[in-house]
Amino acid sequence: MLPTDTLFLLAALVGLFYVWCRYTYGYWQRHKIPYIQPIPIIGNTKVMFTLSKSFFLYLSDVYDDDKMSNAAAVGIYIFNKPAIVLREPELIKSVLIKDFQKFSNRAAACDPHGDALGSNNLFFIRNPQWKELRTKISPVFTTGKIKHMYSLMTEIGLELETNLKTYAKSDDSFVTDVKEVSALFTTDLIATIAFGIKANSLANPNGEFRKQGRKFLEFTLRRAIDFSIAFFFSNWVSKLRIKLFTPEFSTFMRGTISHVMAEREKSKATRSDLIDVLVNIKKEAVENGEYNAEMQDVLTAQAAVFLTAGFEASSSTMTFTLYELSKRPDLQKRLRNEIYEALVAENGKLSYETISNLPYLGMVVDEVLRLYPVLPILDRQHLHKDGESPFDLKPYYDYTVPKDMSVYIPLFAIQRDPKYWPNPNTFDPERFSPENKNTHPPMAYMPFGNGPRNCIGSRIGLLQSKLGLVHILKDHYVATCAKTPEEITFDPFSFVLSYKDGIYLRFVNDKLYERSANK
Template sequence: MLSINTACLLAALLGLVYVWCRYSFGYWKRNNIPYMSPLIGNTEVFIKRTNSFFLYLADVYKDAKMSTAAAVGIYILNKPALVLREPELIKTVLVKEFAKFKNRSAACDPHNDPLGSNNLFFVNNPLWKDLRTKITPIFTSGKFKQMYPLMTEIGTDLEAHLNSFAKTNDAFVTEVKEICASFTTDMIASIAFGVKANSLSNPNGEFRTQGRKLFTATFRRAIDFFVGFFFSKWASTLRITLFTPEFSTFLRGTINHVMASREESKATRNDLIDVLVSLKGEAVAKGEYNAHLQDVLTAQAAVFFSAGFESSSSLMTFTLYELSKRPDLQERLRNEICEAFVAEQGTMSYETINNLPYLGMVVDEALRLYPLIPFLDREHRPKEGEKPFDLKPYYDYTLPVGMTLLVSVLGVHRDPKFWPNPYTFDPERFNAENKKTHKPMTYFPFGSGPRNCIGSRIGLLQAKVGLVHIFKNHYVTTCDKTPSEIIFDTLGVALNYKSGMYLNFVNDKRYERNAKQ
């Protein structure tokens, strides 16, 4: 039996814990901000693995009790954070007051993962601004147009790959995401690194194998991302990594080899490697080149590869899934694509693919329904001596320095106030007339403001190239293994379905028939 002294001590400790919890979890109530009642902070869904925390943010957004709230207080464990709901407030944070919210709250261990900590996504200001300025020239329309022939080569490889599955008019069932990921892996390897990865013909090649491992959802990976995004001060202590040692070794070897080859040949391909070689040359001339700088350069290639192949392949997959359930929409899109191919005698120019109206509408709607990164995060970090940000006129509350602000892109994109029948796939939302009626800051699949996704246009172009080369002579239908609805992976770091996405591909040679007429 417990002694009286031990029992008293235990009771005192429990009392202190109770008082601490009441105080910590009373923060938002004391500040008169609408809040979600905490159990284990508001991270119970993550701890119990009943949902992704990032998807939980969408549930916070759409909670009926918060329907009129401009912002909602939550607790990440015991750490207060804000989920923004009001579009004008979101615009203020992401755009108007960007100077106070330049940094994300995320970080990873710079010692165990220098490629993760030094890339454009994670790095903080002022290095972020310097890197973004130097890398931006890759992402101009002129550069895209110069890369486009390389992209169409991979599109032709995709056509040949699909044709190898079946003879004319035959149908075949296949897992779509793997095909799309192999295609975008080959695309990124070519246009960014000048490497022929051949993932479509060899899905077990090193590029595809490393990419597959990088995005395989595991509980350990989910913990890394959770701590990295929401408890960045613990990133070094807990050795949080974005890129595994195996991936880092692979990419360092690849980038060092390609850069050395490019330096020796003096050849140019208007790709990422050209920019990295140029930055290295500038550093060497200034006597500033060292191993750390080489890691900074390689880090940009790492995030370009990982984000580039995964986001575009997911966009293609979700688009194919929705169109497989709507043959009427698919028929309209295929007619537009095949007519464009016929008009240009089997090719499709850069200008044409960017100006196919219905293709643009379809892709935009897929990004509305399935924003690939379902949330945005920003850290309140005004300059020293600068007035902190406050929530007036919505609430009489001033943000403390270091507070995390979150925006549920998924929540906004599926809000019936802005998007009637939000779960219905309807490309007409994005026709020329309807786009004029969209409320500002209710559609931002690639973020918004100065820190939006730098690669959004190249990602869209990749997906469009893949889709036109699929639909040129194929259409897709559902099959017995096609899910009736998307169930998202609770361990995923981005929007992804829980199991394989199987569709039926039918080879009907529409372009060839139309070309003969």
């Protein structure tokens, strides 16, 4: 039997723990905000331990909870830290647009000391550095620059066609993992339009560019922990030495970008690409006496995020598009006919204007991005500066959001909310027909985010996806096979929407345009 003093101490500790839990996890109840019932110590992060799904998608479950159907905002606890999940469109609009200055930073962060490329890129960098950097990078994404890149992109499209021919073991069809094919294509695209480099991933799938990209998005348990800490426990990133860009990837990017920039400076050639912009930023910094190793890391960081985000977002969009079309031959036929007619009208080579404005292709891609937004959430941090009025949830709740609180917007759930999208889980491109597109409620569709901190590369990303789809579907139709999943199961380790395994489809050779041209 334990001594009396020990029993008393244990009882006191249990009592203190009980009081602490009651107070800590009574925060949202005290402020009269609807909340999800937490578990002591871990709050609402149970899925992080059970690995039943990613925490990013768990936030969509919070949005969809039947008890919260009338809530404008929902309180949660990340361990013992309160955070908010927004449901009301007007509050979402305020955070992303109206009150952007109070939410100009993401809640996520990287270690500025151990992961310079992670903390200094346009996705993670904090304001006001973010605003200055975005202004300098923006010229890469003008219509004129994108049109200039288009000829380079079509060269990779032709290489994709050549590559697909090598897969066929007969003249009729072959089965392959569409995500890997799409990723090889988008990796080569980003390498050429952003860096002026021939990565040759399609010809050599184990080349350095593809190998590094594959490793970055290889979602092991360790990587899942790193990403979770970066996105949900940003105060811990420096203490725990969390790195989103691994030392190997960082070394690869530093060496590659330094070499490409040196060659560009030496040749004085211009390609209207990202390297041109980085060279100009460096030149300006040198002239102002501001250039140093840290500045070079800032430049390299933009290339790193351009590569990883650029190939992943577009390849995922291509993959999910082909998957949905494989299950709907009628819709695939309509899209292939549109592509065929455009090719006939332009003698087999689509212009930038034509591919950007193919009506049904646009509808299909828009619907895929509704069902499968690459990032399933948007995250923001409340910045309350002295002298400014803090953000509140009025008229919905009499609550003022405290400084540094994380705010989450579950895109995946919003874009599948039956209140805005009838039969929300059904693939239906007609939702984005010209007559229907204008009827969408504000803030119900934003796969690239919204407001000043939306995705800067969305137009290039869309163009990449459309180009890849055209070069695949012009010569093939895709069909399901024995290895095709009936339903999509998302990887619980991934911070982007990613299927757990490869998505295999049957490619059936059907060269409509060539057949027509030979008649």
